Amino acid sequence: xxxxxxxxxxxxxxxxxxxxxxxxxxxxxxxxxxxxxxxxxxxxxxxxxxxxxxxxxxxxxxxxxxxxxxxxxxxxxxxxxxxxxxxxxxxxxxxxxxxxxxxxxxxxxxxxxxxxxxxxxxxxxxxxxxxxxxxxxxxxxxxxxxxxxxxxxxxxxxxxxxxxxxxxxxxxxxxxxxxxxxxxxxxxxxxxxxxxxxxxxxxxxxxxxxxxxxxxxxxxxxxxxxxxxxxxxxxxxxxxxxxxxxxxxxxxxxxxxxxxxxxxxxxxxxxxxxxxxxx
Amino acid sequence: xxxxxxxxxxxxxxxxxxxxxxxxxxxxxxxxxxxxxxxxxxxxxxxxxxxxxxxxxxxxxxxxxxxxxxxxxxxxxxxxxxxxxxxxxxxxxxxxxxxxxxxxxxxxxxxxxxxxxxxxxxxxxxxxxxxxxxxxxxxxxxxxxxxxxxxxxxxxxxxxxxxxxxxxxxxxxxxxxxxxxxxxxxxxxxxxxxxxxxxxxxxxxxxxxxxxxxxxxxxxxxxxxxxxxxxxxxxxxxxxxxxxxxxxxxxxxxxxxxxxxxxxxxxxxxxxxxxxxxxxxxxxxxxxxxxxxxxxxxxxxxxx
Numbered sequence: 001x002x003x004x005x006x007x008x009x010x011x012x013x014x015x016x017x018x019x020x021x022x023x024x025x026x027x028x029x030x031x032x033x034x035x036x037x038x039x040x041x042x043x044x045x046x047x048x049x050x051x052x053x054x055x056x057x058x059x060x061x062x063x064x065x066x067x068x069x070x071x072x073x074x075x076x077x078x079x080x081x082x083x084x085x086x087x088x089x090x091x092x093x094x095x096x097x098x099x100x101x102x103x104x105x106x107x108x109x110x111x112x113x114x115x116x117x118x119x120x121x122x123x124x125x126x127x128x129x130x131x132x133x134x135x136x137x138x139x140x141x142x143x144x145x146x147x148x149x150x151x152x153x154x155x156x157x158x159x160x161x162x163x164x165x166x167x168x169x170x171x172x173x174x175x176x177x178x179x180x181x182x183x184x185x186x187x188x189x190x191x192x193x194x195x196x197x198x199x200x201x202x203x204x205x206x207x208x209x210x211x212x213x214x215x216x217x218x219x220x221x222x223x224x225x226x227x228x229x230x231x232x233x234x235x236x237x238x239x240x241x242x243x244x245x246x247x248x249x250x251x252x253x254x255x256x257x258x259x260x261x262x263x264x265x266x267x268x269x270x271x272x273x274x275x276x277x278x279x
Numbered sequence: 280x281x282x283x284x285x286x287x288x289x290x291x292x293x294x295x296x297x298x299x300x301x302x303x304x305x306x307x308x309x310x311x312x313x314x315x316x317x318x319x320x321x322x323x324x325x326x327x328x329x330x331x332x333x334x335x336x337x338x339x340x341x342x343x344x345x346x347x348x349x350x351x352x353x354x355x356x357x358x359x360x361x362x363x364x365x366x367x368x369x370x371x372x373x374x375x376x377x378x379x380x381x382x383x384x385x386x387x388x389x390x391x392x393x394x395x396x397x398x399x400x401x402x403x404x405x406x407x408x409x410x411x412x413x414x415x416x417x418x419x420x421x422x423x424x425x426x427x428x429x430x431x432x433x434x435x436x437x438x439x440x441x442x443x444x445x446x447x448x449x450x451x452x453x454x455x456x457x458x459x460x461x462x463x464x465x466x467x468x469x470x471x472x473x474x475x476x477x478x479x480x481x482x483x484x485x486x487x488x489x490x491x492x493x494x495x496x497x498x499x500x501x502x503x504x505x506x507x508x509x510x511x512x513x514x515x516x517x518x519x520x521x522x523x524x525x526x527x528x529x530x531x532x533x534x535x536x537x538x539x540x541x542x543x544x545x546x547x548x549x550x551x552x553x554x555x556x557x558x559x560x561x562x563x564x565x566x567x568x569x570x571x572x573x574x575x576x577x578x579x580x581x582x583x
Contacts, residue, residue: 003386010383014372069367073425075331076363077384078356277293278332279364 004079004087012061012095021057022102025050029103033110042238044224044231050103050134051163051223054096055141059156061095062088062145071278085270089142096138100131114237122248129251130230132258137223139262143269149276166224173219174228177212179203220257229254281308282341283433283465284329289338291324291489298324300489301338306467306482311459313480314469315573321489322469323364326437330361343433357385360431362439366422370411374402374421377410381428392430399457400424401450416447423454434458436468440475452479473569487577504572507538508545509563517557521548535560 012018028049036046065071065088074084108115118126141159148155182198189195205212219225233247284306291299299321306312316322327333329340331353339347342355368377378393397403400420405413410421419439426434436455440448456479458464470476476483483500485493495503512518515531522529525548528540539548549559 003384007380007383010380011369014376016371064369064371068369069363069365070369072330072332072361072363072367073381074384076356076359076361077381077429078331078353079384080353277327277334279327 001083001087004074004083005090007074008087008091012091015061017057017060018095021053022099025053025099025103026106028053029106030110033107036107036238037110040238042231042235044227045167047104047107047227047231048163048167050099051137052160053099053103054134054138055159055163056156057095057099058092058138058141059145059159062092062142063149063153063155066145066149069279075278081274082270085146085273088146089139089266092138092142093135096134097131100134104130114234117237117240118243122243125248125252126230126234129226129254129258132255132262133223133226133230136258136261140223140265143265146269146273149278163224166222170219170222170225170228173215173225176203176205176215177219179205217257220254221261223258223261226251226254226258282306283308284340284342284467286325286329286340287338289325289328289340290336291321291328291333292336297489299328299335299338302486302490304484304491304494306465306484308465309459309463310482311455311466311468311480312482312484313476314467314484314486315471315473315476315569316469316486317471317577320486322486323437324489325486326361326363326435326467326469330359330363330435331356332363357429358431359433359435360426360428361435361437362419362422362426363435363437366418366425368410368418368421368425371409373407373409374405374413374424377421378424378428381425385429387429393428396424396427399427400454415442416444416450419443419447419451423451427458432462432464434464434466436466438470439468440470440472448475455479473573477569485573485576493576500569500572504569506542507540507565508543509565510537510539511535511560511562512537512552513558513560514556517555518552521551521555521557525551538565 032046032049036042071084075081115123144159145155148158180201181204183201184196185199186194187197205215220229229247229251233244233251236242236244282305284304286302286304289299289302290297302321302325304325314322314325324333328335328347329342335347341347342352343358345351345355369380372380374397375393378396379390382390382393394403397405400423402417402420402424405417410418413421419442423434423436423439426436434455439455440451443451452475455466455468459466468476468479481497483493483495483497484491509532510518512535515534515537518537519529519531522539522543525543527543530538530540532538545562552559
């Protein structure tokens with residue numbers, strides 16, 4: 001296993017794709033950090049470039065392994081499919097961590113004064129949760145590459161399109177989860193004056209209901225859903241206010257969902273790869 | 280006799296298509312085993328199975344005496360190198376980087392011997408040229424170089440001369456012969472270019488329809504390839520009467536040409552033909568080529 005990891009690190013060091021994506025992540029982090037610094041609110045789209053960089057990098061590097069037949073060398077050398085898969089997954093997660101540090105490091109540097117308002121525990125929670133969120137996304141992209149071998153271009157497209165679809169989906173799910181219990185309606189009283197009354201919102205989902213739990217689970221299993229909530233949690237910092245504790249409280253469970261997404265997709269991809277006849 | 284590879288009734292299906300149908304073969308240690316078959320016969324499928332890229336539907340094989348279902352077969356594979364179909368190389372790396380990558384995959388402690396391998400395959404002077412800019416022959420040689428990393432004693436080459444120019448074919452042939460003679464590397468080489476195999480192989484396995492139809496050594500093949508005399512005569516009907524009288528096997532090719540098998544007494548034959556009023560215009564001796572032997576073998580199997 002260590003030999004596969006050494007070989008993989010050597011490959012990443014020599015890879016122009018990785019170097020370009022690393023530079024892209026760094027530049028994007030700096031640009032979006034500067035834009036956010038001059039803006040009155042934090043927008044999740046500022047942090048989106050990281051997802052695209054990771055998707056493209058993982059798709060092209062793992063896709064090339066299939067296209068070039070490099071996986072054959074590893075199996076012929078006596079490594080099992082399990083070890084080969086695990087090494088590729090670990091390398092994807094490690095390279096994503098490097099991109100994460102580059103991108104968010106640059107972003108935070110431009111907005112240091114705002115993040116200094118967070119307590120140490122809150123900083124640790126945000127960093128750890130965001131890092132796991134990106135690792136979950138990397139695991140999903142890696143799994144897609146193993147579901148669609150031999151075509152790095154298609155894998156890249158399949159990895160990028162859901163990112164965009166996720167953006168719109170999480171907005172809708174966020175609205176659903178945060179529907180108010182009552183809507184304010186104006187009705188005329190006996191004297192003809194318009195008075196405000198509370199009317200039950202039919203779209204409201206009680207937080208203790210099963211439907212809420214399911215929607216929330218889907219929302220958090222998608223890395224973009226967690227990113228959305230990080231945005232809401234930290235958005236108060238942009239107006240010199242304390243972070244939104246409600247979202248920070250919700251985000252304490254985010255690592256569990258990230259870990260679940262990583263495990264589910266990795267397990268499915270491994271089972272698919274193990275059964276696959278390689279050419 | 281020691282065998283590097285033994286297969287026992289290997290079967291492999293791709294949906295409804297039977298790629299291997301009870302294939303049993305034995306590759307002796309130190310041999311250059313020529314694996315002969317037409318396109319779609321099952322050569323590459325077998326190679327994929329023994330390299331661990333796919334699993335058989337049934338049957339098993341032994342690699343250095345270790346059964347395929349035994350986990351120790353992973354260690355046995357460390358003693359082999361293979362080029363399956365196309366060379367498995369990183370196109371965005373140089374030849375040296377590709378070999379370093381292979382050394383790392385094999386877990387070798389250093390890059391000793393890397394330059395010697397590049398010299399052996401003739402890629403020592405490629406410098407910083409990326410593999411994507413290599414010619415087909417250079418890529419084939421790089422693939423063989425990667426298969427040679429780690430000093431394997433069993434080399435599996437799947438149609439290594441496909442797409443090569445004549446010079447490239449000669450170089451690959453001489454490289455294989457050198458590896459076999461100087462380093463006693465056992466080679467399994469699959470090809471449908473029979474003429475080229477006949478210059479290399481010490482043993483042959485003929486495959487058709489996913490199974491071995493004949494295994495033999497080069498000496499046995501030479502004995503089996505029938506010698507014949509090609510006669511150009513004025514009257515093949517008279518020739519046929521004479522040969523029937525002598526009990527000699529023959530085949531009429533045209534009104535004037537016939538192949539006569541075995542070793543007929545030419546003097547007796549020409550005198551007998553003269554009695555029949557038949558002139559002998561020319562006599563040529565031929566050996567049956569590997570190609571015609573293979574075609575007769577496959578046709579014979581089909582007729583059974």
